[in-house]
Amino acid sequence: MPTHRARFPVLLLSHGRSGSTLLLDMLAKDPEMWVAYEPLQEVRQRPNTVGPTEVGRCRDRVDTSTLTSRCPLRDSSLLLSLLVCNAYPFLTMWYQELELANMRGGYVPHQQGFGSVWESTQNRADLADYRITWYKQQAAACSSKTGRVVKTIRMNGHLDSVFNASHAMGLPPPLVLHLVRNPKSVYTSRKGLTTAPFGLPTLLGKRENQATVLQTWARTMCFATRHDMLVGRKHSRYYFFLNFSEFVRRPLPVVEKLYARYFKRQVPVEVATFVREHVQPDPRRHVQANESSWQYQFGTKARNLDQVEHRWRQLLQPWEVQAIDSGCGKLSYKFS
Numbered sequence: 136m137p138t139h140r141a142r143f144p145v146l147l148l149s150h151g152r153s154g155s156t157l158l159l160d161m162l163a164k165d166p167e168m169w170v171a172y173e174p175l176q177e178v179r180q181r182p183n184t185v186g187p188t189e190v191g192r193c194r195d196r197v198d199t200s201t202l203t204s205r206c207p208l209r210d211s212s213l214l215l216s217l218l219v220c221n222a223y224p225f226l227t228m229w230y231q232e233l234e235l236a237n238m239r240g241g242y243v244p245h246q247q248g249f250g251s252v253w254e255s256t257q258n259r260a261d262l263a264d265y266r267i268t269w270y271k272q273q274a275a276a277c278s279s280k281t282g283r284v285v286k287t288i289r290m291n292g293h294l295d296s297v298f299n300a301s302h303a304m305g306l307p308p309p310l311v312l313h314l315v316r317n318p319k320s321v322y323t324s325r326k327g328l329t330t331a332p333f334g335l336p337t338l339l340g341k342r343e344n345q346a347t348v349l350q351t352w353a354r355t356m357c358f359a360t361r362h363d364m365l366v367g368r369k370h371s372r373y374y375f376f377l378n379f380s381e382f383v384r385r386p387l388p389v390v391e392k393l394y395a396r397y398f399k400r401q402v403p404v405e406v407a408t409f410v411r412e413h414v415q416p417d418p419r420r421h422v423q424a425n426e427s428s429w430q431y432q433f434g435t436k437a438r439n440l441d442q443v444e445h446r447w448r449q450l451l452q453p454w455e456v457q458a459i460d461s462g463c464g465k466l467s468y469k470f471s
Contacts, residue, residue, distance in 0.1 A: 144215075144218035144219065144283055144285075144306075144307065144309040144310065145162075145218075145282065145283065145284040145285070145309055145310045145311075145312060146214060146218065146284075146285055146287070146297065146309040146310070146311050146312070147159055147162075147284055147285065147286040147287070147312045147314065148287060148290060148291070148294065148311055148312065148313050148314070148363065149286070149288055149291075149313070149314040149315070149316075150288055150291055150315075150316070150321055150356060150359075150360070151288040151321075151325065152316070152320075152321050152324035152325050153288075153314055153315065153316035153321055153379055154314060154316060154379045154382065154383070155286050155288060155314050156172070156286070157413070157414065158286075158312070158314055158377075158382070159172060159284065159286045160409070160413075161390070161406055161409050161410060161413070161414070162284050162406070163284075164403070164405040164406045164408070164409045165282065165403050165405065165406050166403060166405065167280055167281045167282045167403075168280060168282045168283065168284055169276055169277045169279070169280040169282070169283045169284070170283070170284045170285070170286070171217055171273070171277075171283075171284070171285045171286065172286055173251070173286060173287060173288065173289070174213065174214065174217055174225065174285060174287070175204075175210055175213065175214070175287055175289045175290070176242060176251055176289070177225070177228075177229075177241065177242045177251060178210075178213065178225065178228045178229075203289075203291075203292070204289055204290055204292075204293055207290065207293035207296035208296050208299070208300055210289065210290060210293075210296075211290070211293070211296045211297045211299070211300035211301075212224065212300050212304060213225060213228070214285055214287060214290070214297070215297070215300055215301055215304060215306050215309070216304075217277075217285055218283055218285055218306075218309055219306060220274050220277035220278045220283070221274070222270040222271070222273055222274040222277075223270075225270055226266075226267060226270050229241065229263070229266050229267075229270075239255055239256055239257070240253055240254055240255035240256055240257075240262070241253070241254065241256075241262055241266060242254070243259075243262070243265065243266075243269075244269070282398070284312075285309075291356075291359040291360065291363065292358065292359030292360075292362050292363060293363075294311065294313075294362070294363040294366040294367060295362075295366045297309070297311070298366070298370055298373075308370065308373045309373065310373050310374075310375060310397050311367060311370075311373060311374050311375065312375050312377055312393075313363060313364065313367055313374065313375065313376050313377060314377045314379060314382070315360055315364075315376070315377070315378060315379065315470065316378075316379035316380075316470065317379070317380065317444075317447070317467070317470035318353055318356060318357055318459055318463050318466070318467050318470070319447040319451060319455075319456060319459050319460075319467065320379075320443075320444060320446070320447050320470075321356070322349075322353070322447070322451070322455070322459060323446050323447040323450050323451060324443075324446075326450075327450075342454060345454075346454055346455075346457070346458045347458075349455060349458040349459065349462070350458040350459070350461050350462040351462065352462070353458065353459040353461075353462030353463050353467070354462035354463065355462075356462075356463075357462060357463035357464070357466045357467065360466060361466055364376065375393060375396075375397065377389065377393075378470065379444075379470075380444060380470060382414070383414060383444060386410045386414040387402075387407065387410055387411075390402055390406065390407075390410060
């Protein structure tokens, strides 16, 4: 078991709409932790306005597959470099995208919280200089902390590449926090979004065709989860499996176990306070915003998590439940 407290790298791996932002927000309250939210978004995801002539050699397609890595070793090396506070690979990628691939924009930090928003160079002429300054600031902030956490929903099914890249680069393996949620809850949450559906398939045509498409989507998602679980068990010293349902129902015991086993210290007061105020199921808690707002869709304000967890039972039709269960097999029932 890793025992070195200082400079301990943590990779938070999860599918989108599985509570990873909530978990990252919680860890960000730790005074000893530096956190990074979805850094791969800046080198992989592009808006629909970007055409095929403006993409790099190892670019993910500009469609609903943007959460599936086509370059897992490259992406793994980027994440691992950031976990040791080296932001220069991201600067290199930025130069390649903006100058060599003739890009006309890039992502900048979101003003409403975690995440990034697309800005064009036409609207922001200082974009390149801004990004260079931002990466330098992040590297300095990372170096000032004894712990660091990077979250990604863009490496599912490729955990083996993370460990392989770590060995090849001579870097310590990260502790992988693998957060997994009931696939029916994931589907329900993505289906309710009014923005890009995070890999959700477009269900058109006859009911039987829709069921086939949804079953294929579920099979792909659950196969990636199962693959990463098996890889994690082979590297059990650096793997912490976290069931979303257990996390929201027994948050403090789960967090205490994480800190005691891997961080070798007590849960900071700031983290415990966040858990009590944001994670504990409470029917009185709700988001003071409409369901189409950014905060409701992507934020981490307190809400009735027990109700959120079981929303699929009220919203999904029987054929949708059957399609997901058929695609995921036993894995679906494990988290029901």
